[in-house]
Amino acid sequence: MATAVDTGAGVELLTGSEVMAHICRLADVDVLTAYPIRPYDTVMQYVSRMIANGEFDADYIPAESEHGQFEIVKHASACGARVFTGSSGVGWLYAMEPLAVTAGLRLPMVALVGCRALDDPGAFGTEHNDALLVRDLGWLINFPDTPQESVEMGLMAYRVAEDPRVFLPCAIAMDGAFLTHSQATVTLPSQEQVNEFLPPYDRGDLLLHPDNPITIAPQANEDWLMEVRRQSSEASKNAYTVLKEVHKDYCRIFNDDTNPFLDEYMTDDADVVLVGMGTMSLPVKVAIREMRKDGIKVGMVRLKWVRPFPTEELRASLSRFKAVGVIDRDYSFGSPYGGGILFNEVKAALYGANNEPFMKGFVCGLGGREVLLADVRSMTEQVLATIKSGKPDNEVTWMGVR
Amino acid sequence: MAESVYHIGTQDLPLTQRVNQIPEKVVEEYYTSGHRTCQGCESALIMRLMAKAAGPRSIILGSTGCMYVANTTYYSTPWVVPWMHTQLGSAGSAATGTAAALRAMMRKGKMKEEPINVIAFCGDGGGVDMGVSSISAALMHQHYNILIICYDNESYANTDIQISGSSPWGANTTFTPPGKKIRIMYKNWKKNIAALYAVGHTKCNYVATADASYPADMIDKVRKGLKEPGPAFIHTFDPCPKGWDYDPFFSHKLGELAVESGLFPLWEMTNGELTYTGVSARHVYGGRKRKSVREYLQAQGRFHHWIEEDYAYFEGEIEKMWTEWSMPGVIPFKMAEDPSKK
Numbered sequence: 001m002a003t004a005v006d007t008g009a010g011v012e013l014l015t016g017s018e019v020m021a022h023i024c025r026l027a028d029v030d031v032l033t034a035y036p037i038r039p040y041d042t043v044m045q046y047v048s049r050m051i052a053n054g055e056f057d058a059d060y061i062p063a064e065s066e067h068g069q070f071e072i073v074k075h076a077s078a079c080g081a082r083v084f085t086g087s088s089g090v091g092w093l094y095a096m097e098p099l100a101v102t103a104g105l106r107l108p109m110v111a112l113v114g115c116r117a118l119d120d121p122g123a124f125g126t127e128h129n130d131a132l133l134v135r136d137l138g139w140l141i142n143f144p145d146t147p148q149e150s151v152e153m154g155l156m157a158y159r160v161a162e163d164p165r166v167f168l169p170c171a172i173a174m175d176g177a178f179l180t181h182s183q184a185t186v187t188l189p190s191q192e193q194v195n196e197f198l199p200p201y202d203r204g205d206l207l208l209h210p211d212n213p214i215t216i217a218p219q220a221n222e223d224w225l226m227e228v229r230r231q232s233s234e235a236s237k238n239a240y241t242v243l244k245e246v247h248k249d250y251c252r253i254f255n256d257d258t259n260p261f262l263d264e265y266m267t268d269d270a271d272v273v274l275v276g277m278g279t280m281s282l283p284v285k286v287a288i289r290e291m292r293k294d295g296i297k298v299g300m301v302r303l304k305w306v307r308p309f310p311t312e313e314l315r316a317s318l319s320r321f322k323a324v325g326v327i328d329r330d331y332s333f334g335s336p337y338g339g340g341i342l343f344n345e346v347k348a349a350l351y352g353a354n355n356e357p358f359m360k361g362f363v364c365g366l367g368g369r370e371v372l373l374a375d376v377r378s379m380t381e382q383v384l385a386t387i388k389s390g391k392p393d394n395e396v397t398w399m400g401v402r
Numbered sequence: 403m404a405e406s407v408y409h410i411g412t413q414d415l416p417l418t419q420r421v422n423q424i425p426e427k428v429v430e431e432y433y434t435s436g437h438r439t440c441q442g443c444e445s446a447l448i449m450r451l452m453a454k455a456a457g458p459r460s461i462i463l464g465s466t467g468c469m470y471v472a473n474t475t476y477y478s479t480p481w482v483v484p485w486m487h488t489q490l491g492s493a494g495s496a497a498t499g500t501a502a503a504l505r506a507m508m509r510k511g512k513m514k515e516e517p518i519n520v521i522a523f524c525g526d527g528g529g530v531d532m533g534v535s536s537i538s539a540a541l542m543h544q545h546y547n548i549l550i551i552c553y554d555n556e557s558y559a560n561t562d563i564q565i566s567g568s569s570p571w572g573a574n575t576t577f578t579p580p581g582k583k584i585r586i587m588y589k590n591w592k593k594n595i596a597a598l599y600a601v602g603h604t605k606c607n608y609v610a611t612a613d614a615s616y617p618a619d620m621i622d623k624v625r626k627g628l629k630e631p632g633p634a635f636i637h638t639f640d641p642c643p644k645g646w647d648y649d650p651f652f653s654h655k656l657g658e659l660a661v662e663s664g665l666f667p668l669w670e671m672t673n674g675e676l677t678y679t680g681v682s683a684r685h686v687y688g689g690r691k692r693k694s695v696r697e698y699l700q701a702q703g704r705f706h707h708w709i710e711e712d713y714a715y716f717e718g719e720i721e722k723m724w725t726e727w728s729m730p731g732v733i734p735f736k737m738a739e740d741p742s743k744k
Contacts, residue, residue: 028510030503030506030507030510030512031499031502031503031506057506057509057510058506059502059503059505059506061498061502061543063495063539064535064536064538064539065535065536067489067491067492067495067536068492068494068495068498068535068536068539071488071489071492071495071496071499071536072495072496072498072499072502073499074499075463075486075488075495075496075498075499075500075503076499076500076502076503076506077503078486078499078500078503079461079499079500079503079504079507080503080507080512080513081502081503081506081507097489097491098489098492101489200512208461208484208486208500209461209484209513209518210458210459210460210461210483210484210518212484213458213481213482213483213484213485214484214485215474215479215481215484215485215486216484216485216486216487217474217486217487218474218475218476218477218478218479218487219470219471219474219475219476220475220476223476224476224477
């Protein structure tokens with residue numbers, strides 16, 4: 001476990017997991033549950049140490065399984081407690097039942113997914129399939145790329161999830177090892193700033209308490225289920241507008257000027273861009289700087305949130321370029337063109353856009369395999385080739401396969 | 403130096419002792435109309451007695467099963483107290499999460515401090531099969547005042563009467579029907595679940611068995627479980643006309659026969675001491691003879707395919723439970739003699 005290094009002037013060297021532990025402390029989370037699985041579990045090691053040292057007051061429960069972990073915080077959330085939990089890989093899937101019902105019940109919960117390949121074969125390295133498996137259920141999902149951005153994603157997660165117009169759970173998908181375990185310099189916000197940004201969690205008349213004797217989740221079938229689902233659909237649409245709205249608050253209070261949904265890098269004059277999520281930005285941005293020296297006009301558009309999916313923003317952004325390469329750190333076997341999940345989502349979002357760019361899909365860096373600068377250069381060249389030939393290239397290319 | 407641990411107290415709930423001494427406060431109902439359980443459903447009676455005993459300052463969590471599906475249909479509810487559904491395998495987690503929220507928020511001044519009863523119930527599917535791990539974990543948390551009640555109707559009765567880990571040997575269920583080649587499809591012996599929880603969780607201060615045919619005993623046990631600080635577990639035995647195939651008129655009678663025959667002894671373990679209660683106390687401590695279990699078995703359609711050797715085998719096993727176990731119906735083994743002295 002890495003240890004925080006205070007470099008002075010409020011700047012610290014922290015891992016993504018450690019930042020998330022600080023967010024829990026700053027957000028005054030009431031109930032947390034832990035169960036060991038790499039790589040997410042480092043956050044609970046930091047949290048438990050803070051609690052043991054009296055720096056943070058919460059009911060912290062090492063659970064008996066991921067199912068128990070997520071059920072415990074689900075019920076705590078129904079009673080008005082601010083909650084935090086997390087998991088990785090097949091552990092996250094062991095909790096799939098609570099993951100589905102938490103969203104179905106419209107209960108806010110913030111969970112860290114330390115993205116990890118699904119067994120079998122057992123593997124520790126990062127892949128996005130675990131986090132993305134909840135994308136159809138109502139979960140909000142963001143993908144920070146640095147420890148500093150984890151501050152924004154952590155605080156935004158609580159603010160959006162607990163907004164009564166939303167009341168949905170939110171997953172913070174951190175690439176295993178590359179973000180959960182890698183240190184970078186971080187400026188943590190002050191308690192006063194966090195208090196200004198994050199109001200107390202208020203369940204209102206949905207609170208489960210003897211003063212408010214309600215029945216939660218009685219059975220509904222064809223008579224009412226469609227209306228219940230429609231409400232969830234509206235809530236996830238609301239998440240999009242709420243997210244945009246509160247991001248302005250975030251920028252004002254924390255002196256930030258980021259875009260809520262997209263991180264664009266060297267796109268102003270770019271002919272082509274690469275699209276990706278999470279720490280994919282690290283090798284891609286370095287490679288872009290190198291290619292720029294050779295006169296290749298390439299940039300990157302990184303999605304910060306995959307749910308709610310920023311359809312309008314992405315259409316506006318990507319239609320500016322002649323061709324786009326989408327890099328998936330996940331797979332979707334048997335899908336259209338055998339493309340990854342992100343590729344097919346981006347393609348669906350761009351369908352029928354004015355100046356719809358050529359789009360080429362890549363699967364890269366599975367199981368935590370290193371994405372080499374040469375890989376990024378090759379992907380860029382393949383995307384440029386579609387412009388040169390004037391024909392779309394629908395084949396999805398796996399990069400770096402032996 | 404002992405560290406100070408935050409504890410919320412428990413409610414002062416007077417015991418009834420006998421039916422004619424039921425205190426005024428227990429007359430009020432908190433499980434009322436609005437459900438559509440079967441005629442003769444003893445589990446519904448368990449719900450009613452449980453809510454009656456716990457009173458208005460309670461939160462009740464219910465696992466998937468009969469007492470979810472038949473009780474709470476959208477737009478109707480029998481619950482006067484706050485109630486929430488939980489998943490089939492998570493009665494323990496639901497109780498833990500609810501108690502943790504109350505404890506954290508009361509300690510941090512986010513909620514008015516008061517003792518609130520937290521009860522999670524589950525059927526035998528949730529308490530004996532799928533939910534064992536979550537209940538086991540819940541029974542370890544000494545600082546959460548929770549009560550878990552497993553209402554056992556000996557099958558997955560809501561889904562069409564399928565075998566569970568709590569079904570009796572030889573029962574005809576839709577997963578274990580007698581056929582032309584095999585008469586007894588189910589050859590497992592019912593899991594000894596209350597004892598499993600009592601023995602396995604040495605800091606759990608209250609574990610009991612109960613039966614709705616003995617309502618005063620049942621109410622007192624719920625109240626003791628709630629009053630005792632920390633986690634508690636109660637296993638109830640609920641005749642089920644649909645699953646056991648008998649006339650609903652006889653539910654109460656079958657509940658009595660199960661206890662009278664010694665098949666389901668009533669007991670409670672409080673702070674490391676086990677006491678048999680009601681009829682079972684007289685069976686163990688003297689004063690009353692056990693009835694034959696045959697009358698109980700023959701009253702139910704689920705055993706109608708049995709032949710004489712099946713009855714004899716079953717009776718023999720019940721007899722062993724009373725004569726060979728070190729505690730009848732609780733501890734199925736004895737300490738052996740010192741092997742070095744053999």
